[in-house]
Amino acid sequence: MRRLTLLLLMIGTVAWTQTPGPSPTGRSGSRATASPGPASALLGILRDETHPDQAMRDVVAIWETDRWFTFPKFEETAKNVAAMMRRAGLEEVEIGTPPADGVTQGGFWTMPLAWDVKAGTLEIVEPQVPADSRMLADYQKIPTSIGMWSGPTPIGGVVTDVVLASSDLQNVKGKLVLGQGASKSALAKAGALGVISETTENRDLVDERGWVNSFGDNGWSFTKGSAPLVCFSITPRGSQRVRELLKKGPVKVRANVDSRYYAGVYPYVTGVIRGTDGSNAEEVLSLGHLFEQGAHDNATGVASIIGAAETLNRLIKGGRLPRPKRTIRVLGMGECYGTMYYLEHNKDRVKRTIAAMCIDSPAGLQNLAGTEYTWILNPHSATSYVDAFALRLAEEYYPSVGRPWGWMAHRSSTDNYLGDPSIGIPTVMPHGGYGVPAHHNSYDTPATVDPKSLRDLIVMNAAYTYFLASAGVAERRWMADVALTRGYSQMAAASGKLLDQIALAQNAESLGRLFYQIRERLDYALDRESQAVRSAWDLKEGLADLAAFSQQQKMRLERAVRDRAAALGIDSIQPLAPPRNREAEQIVVRRKRMGTITLDDLPREQRESFPAASFWGVPVSALYWCDGKRNLAEVIRLTELEMGPQSFDFVGYFKFLEKHGYVEFTRN
Incomplete structure (x- = not known):
């Protein structure tokens, strides 16, 4: 706490003006910016001291080698990025050399074969x-x-x-x-x-x-x-x-x-701002993938992360910011494959990593529509205080530079999957737009990158990593309260959705299902939001109040069901539970490796029409809920609470995975 208190005394409090901005649910709207809080001073100094010119030069340098997308060029990129990290003041810069042999696996991701x-x-x-x-x-x-x-x-x-x-x-x-x-x-x-x-x-x-x-x-x-x-x-x-x-x-x-x-190598590059707690300090991770042909995908991500580290180092060395107690780590690697290999071969670091931000995002021209940043949160199985904290930073920063913003529930088609409980690093990610859609297209060049968008990536990454790396008891308690505030809004949103459905119900059967879902959905929301709060600090009284609010919402919704039944001329409504899945109740799934199951070592004709679930979707949500303790029926219930009702063959899918050795079963 002393370090952040010193920061506040050194640079004063930043007062933000009222500016039109988006609703934090992603809908457009107009609202006052956040009132000043513990992160305001940090955001203010970073906003004023971030200069994206060097980051733009880094975008060009990374793109100049990666646009050829050969493995010899990837090795050139890695050497160049290592030099950028050293220039930015990062310590312990290293180039890792995972094999690109087409055989070795990180998790269930088979490393690619090198190519030129x-x-x-x-x-x-x-x-x-x-x-x-x-x-x-x-x-x-x-x-x-x-x-x-x-x-x-x-x-x-x-x-x-x-x-x-x-x-x-x-x-x-x-x-x-x-x-x-x-x-x-x-x-x-x-x-x-x-x-x-x-x-x-x-x-x-x-x-x-x-x-x-x-x-x-x-x-x-x-x-x-x-x-x-x-x-x-x-x-x-x-x-x-x-x-x-x-x-x-x-x-x-x-x-x-x-x-x-x-057979070659698929390198990664990493370096740190070493925290005062020393070599065994907890870490906050920033990661972005290298080795794709576009400037926006993803030279901008890596350049902005290095830019954030360079800005923080300059301010630390200049006496403007105290050195954080936790270490801030930067990682650039091959998308997914390189990340999984790094995680598997640096398990001690992984255990010490408290949070991460992945940046795999365009930095589009801000005069074009669709270039605002949307913040992607953790999956429900990994709900964390960092979700609410990242949104709190966004709520304060973007209006100060006249930019809209939004947020969305978890999705992953890149390296923001570290919240997966088998990995255990809560991770948020900003995602912007190109303006002119150019994903995986030769049009994706540095000429379409906006330095102002790079600035916004740098500021948000620097604020997130530095605040978390510096946070003491007072700051963690504040972040728990931020998560608690979000918990109320999420609970109210769940209630609002149910109220809409109740108002549209036309018969006793649909009302019975909704009556059952009232407790299911609100108990689920309470459990998830409580986990987010506790991941920062155990606010016992605050969580008791949240539980009481949940109970009030249940009573309100049950009244709405009875009132709707009366309006339809129905005498009484009983909760209508879904049928039991007795086979699923007998199965407990134990995961054998971290990460998703790509099936890239299994020929397509042997997959029995089941998906290769590399990225976010119903099978991945279900996999994340498999903790080796819950039975599969409970996993299905939680997956549908997260993703909505499904027709997916969960039992068949997990039997298929078990048959091919990807998971193990224990039976109740």
Whole structure:
């Protein structure tokens, strides 16, 4: 506490003005900014002292090597990022060397096989077309012309036919298949030379091309044994040109790819602002992935994290901020695969890490719509005070720079999954927008990055990590109260949703189900919000008051059910519970490794139509609730309270996982 008190005395209290801003539920609206609090002074100094020019230069430097997306270039990026960290004043900078051998696993994520490419061109040779329309793809001019992990052609290239994708694979041998149709494995078995991708998330960018970075037979990355098909990516204009030619007759192209696969490394880079508690101090982690082709995805994330550390170091060394007692760690790595490997091989650090922020986000031009930041919270199985704390910082900071903001419930398609109870690091993440949608697209360049958006990422990351790293008893108690305040709003929101449903109910059966859900949903909300509070501080009296509020809401909702029943002419309503799942009641699932289950070591034809649940969704929510103690029926109940009613075959899915050795069962 003494350190933050000193900070307040040193820089004074920042008073914020009233500014239009969004509702913290993500809806637009106008409200007063937050009143000054324990984080106000810190936010004020960071807002005034953050200068994003260096971060912009770092974005360009990271992009200049990563845009080639080869593993030798990734090693160059790692060395450059290590130098950036040292320049930023980080200590103990290290480059880790996880294997890129296509076999080793981190959790159930199989590390990719290293890949390099020197050249790749695709040129129309028949029929004759104007010279400026002949070249469809050239890696040396536009790197995304080649799909990541494309196999090689014969030396010097090959002339072959282009055929349209279809379910009929009898005519693909030795040819390039345009568009989406059969699976990659099926094309390989049929003898296709490769594919020409025309996939893009924004077809309005007619002269840009989508980046193909998912080219494994069994999942995202290319692992040992995946088929080495050739892969090109062409623009929407190029796709239209080829399709029009195919309507008139055969199309021949000259394809040349000089690529190779090999066992290499998939590096990570880490460094710290060492806390005063020493080498065994607790840690606060900032992480962002490297090694993708775009400036926004994700040079901006790593550059902003380094920028936050550099700003904090400058202020600490200049005497403007006290050194925090906990260590602040920065990590740049390969997305998901590199993270899982790092977590598994640094378990002592993981145990000491109290919170994290992942930044995998565009930093779009603020004059364009859709570039505001939305804060993504933890899954319900990992509800934490850091959710409310991050929103409290957002509520105070964004109006001060005239920016809207929002929040959303957990979702994960990147490295913000560390709240997974098998890992245990509560993690929040800001996500912005491109303005012009350019995810995994050659249009994603530094020219579309806004320094002001980088500034906002830097300030929020620096405030979050520094406050948590410095927090003493008083600050933790305050953050518990912030979580308690959010608990009331979440409880009220749950009640409001039920009231809406009650008002729409038309019969005794629907009212009976709602009557049952009243206690289910409010008890669940109370349990989750209480966990968030206790994760910071055990506010016994405050939590007792929250429980009393929950009870009041139950009584209010039960009155609403009775009133609605009377209006419908129904004499009485009894709670209608769902049928018991007796088979699920007999199963307890024990997880064998941390993280999600990608199935990337299991051929697709052996998956029995069950999903490869790498990222957030119903199967992952259920997996997170499996703690080795709850039976599967309870896991299903909690999953549906988090995700809503489901038709998913939970018992079948977990039996499938158990059969293939991904989880273990104990039976009640």
